[in-house]
Amino acid sequence: MSVTATRPARAELEPAPLHRPNKRWTRFILPGFTWFMIFYLALPVFVMILYSFNDIPQERQTPRFWGFTLDWWKNLFGVAGMTEALKVSLTVAPLSALVATALGALLGLSLGRYRFRGKGAINFVIFLAIAVPEIVLGSSLLSMFVLTKVVPLGFSTILLSHISFSIAFVAVTVRARVQGLDRSLEDAAQDLFADPVTTFFKVTLPLIAPSILAGFLLAFVLSLDDFVITNFVSGTTSTFPIWVFGATRIGLPPQVNVMGTLLFAAGILAALANVLVQRRRARR
């Protein structure tokens, strides 16, 4: 009767490696699926890039592929109004995302963890922001702006409207993360540190950082892409989606594809930059 008989008969007692048997799933199927989905998501973009080289006889695009040309790349700013519209979009999006993320993250944090009176009401308001059909929110905002006359229709009203509908999306994303967070970590930190503010910055914030980033990206994309609400409150200003949608009525000029390609490339560069940052962080 040795003491060792009571030990489990398993060969290894050290923690199992991350990659267990059934490697089929983790090595091939799941990653394969993910990369396939990424490709699927990007497919129309690839087609768009291809067609930016399309040598069409006139200025409006059609599905037929005529041949390769660099004309549109050389004459990138040749389309009246498109460049200005793009500039507006690229200014509004990061600004709106920044403000919406700041406000929305705080909101998500407060909702996910604190109980206070009026919480139900705020939850309801957030729900409203997501549920309201864009056309209705757009027209209501327009009526309000025109009525109160505080700001003229244009850049400012676009920005204000974008922030308005983005906050809720950020809040919900952050809240999901906060809800499952282990509070004992923060409670301990708060016992150690003197005030809640330091706790917030040194403990809470890093813990919820991924959700804040996710929220920021979401808000950025929402703003860059928004058409319906922007169309109502923009007055005589044009954003890129508005301009493009207007152009689809008679066919998109190929420069639109070129711009789209550049936007896409910018996004890819950002992703690559992030890879480098992560790699450096891992090394530390």
Add this chain to the structure above:
Amino acid sequence: MAVGGAAETRGPRSRYGRRKQRAGVWLMAPAGVYLAAFLLVPMGMLVYTSLQSGGAFSGRFYFDWNFANYADVIVQYKTQFARSVAYSIAVTLACLLLAYPMMYWIAFYGQRWKSSILMLILVPFFVSYVIRTVQWKFILGDDGLIFGPLKHWGLLPEGFRVLATPFAVIAGITYNYLPFTALPLYVALERIDKSLVEAAKDLYSSKWQAFRRVVWPLSIPGVFAAFLLTFVPATGDYVNATVLGGPGTTMIGNIIQEKFLFEFDYPGAAALSVVLMVAMLILASIYARVLGTEDETLTAAI
């Protein structure tokens, strides 16, 4: 000496608890004020408009508690309502099924590539969604990049098409809302403690069991958020039905848009919007109740 005696000092009515309450309010105040001004006020105007009567040509709309607007639109458009909900459910399921495995892999096996791959998923959405939809029309056209060659080689019947069908509309909405599903899922999955998962794999007989009993319940807040962010706006979508749809795919969003733009029936459009939002609210609370979201997160957190 703050470390000891935690139990007595933590209740909601204690000074600590009250401080926590105030903290909650302060945190949400900036967003709350902003939303009050730029969301509640327009919504108030919306409800106000929905109770108006009148017409554009007679030159005036006037407020007269016209609840008949609501009755009218519900009766007239129940088919489109039902259709929108059905499409939206299909879309949300599709999005969840597609996004979950992706986010699972990235969250658990992505390691330092995690955020980069996530960005890769989002990058196509930097390009204006109108452009992407037009390109999809090229790709999925009856004689387009995919079906053209397939038909040419006799692999598909001549009359086969994808565009202008309900399938195209659902696929289009799914495509457009995938990031809305993916991000909350990722956020919830990523925070799950890996060692919990490892322990589960050791304890349970199969990987599937480990998933079902440990990972899935922990990810439920994320699933709920993903559901909310996908199902609700998808029901009100109208662009996909316009561009990719055909007769018989009209969604409630199209009705609202047409009421607003073509009929100048602002009270009717407003009433429809309010009904839509209320319906979504009811469905969302039922879903929350079924999932038991609040309780799940408490047990999961312990």
Add this chain to the structure above:
Amino acid sequence: MNEREERARTDRLLQEAMRARLSRRAVLRGAGMGVAGVSLASLLAACGGGEPEPETPADIFAGEPGPTVNFANWPLYIDQTKDKDGNVYHPSLRLFEKKYGITVNYEAIIQSNEEFFAKIRPQLQAGDPTGWDIIVITNGRQFNLLKQNGWVYKLDPTKRPNFEENATPFARDPDYDPGNEVSMPWQGGFTGLWYNSEKTNGPVTKLDDLANPDKVGKNSVGMLKSDMPDFVMIQLGIDPATSGPEEWKEAAKWLMMQRESGTVRQYYDQGYIDDVTAGNLSAGMAWSGDIVYYKLWAGYPQLEFVLPEAGSLLWQDNMMIPVGAENPVGALMVMDWYYQPKIAAMVTEWVLYLSPCKGVREQILKDAEQALEDGYKGYANKLYQTAEAEIAFPSDETLAKAKFGTNIMTDEQAEEWDAIFLPISQQ
């Protein structure tokens, strides 16, 4: 219909009576009510639309023009070319700018009447400037609302000599704007039939072809939501101008029959041309300039545009000056500028729609001869084709059979019309 006309007239009388009170209210609003300015009255007024319209001041067109004119128009609706630096500009506008020293900010931002109207309506209702001096709206509901509510200025006939001299008969005094009180057409066009000769079983010549699966196949016809009621009525021999609910129901019956035959692929608001060029459609309704442009200039010779025997739907896009425009004098000058044959020809050569100015065809033929002399044979060829195009220069016969759409002028008419026709595309 008599009752409706009376109703409309009574409404208008009431509004005129309120006009006098309005100007005082406007002054009060501007002066006293502060930033938020949301008194219950103004809230109700602006929300409710009970705000009566300002009268066109008698002297709005007197005096000198301002330095800029903001011109909103539809895309690809004006001549366009590139200068040596590769910048796009509009030659016809540049000539105007050179002659008068006035800058014209031309923006092709109107995608559809409905959306543009929805954007400017709250401002017009609140009495605010829209930021535009010239807007271009098709005859139809939005046009009627703008006119009825007094949201566009009445034009001074003495300040538009070119128009008075050169306007074509259909541009002058149309039934939707008698006497051209508030508008001058920019371009017009026909809604007719089109088909892809490679995809249909023989040519499509009449309306019933669009409901015949043997001819056009199933799920391959594109219908235009806004135009189809009027178009069908014309094909059935009804004149929209005198039509009433009985006739509308007839057209609706035909449309339901077509829907049940399975030929319809989609009911379009605007963007049908993509599906035409992609080959997703084999036939349908279309606007004249679109199809002919792709046929002549973009390499799609298999597309054919047809003006049916029974007649076609005529429409015009009209220039108007919204209330609150900064430079109405300049605006009217620009509008009148385009009623000179030389200038109008520059536009038509590029746009291929129906010009409201006389003498354009002769001008194009002259340009074609000039091009031939200069050795631009291909270009000259296209110009000759343009001059011969029925849709740009219709024969008298065609014009006689072309009719404007129904003029909806009251809420009751609108409600009945919508109740009859909307379910067809919304089912």
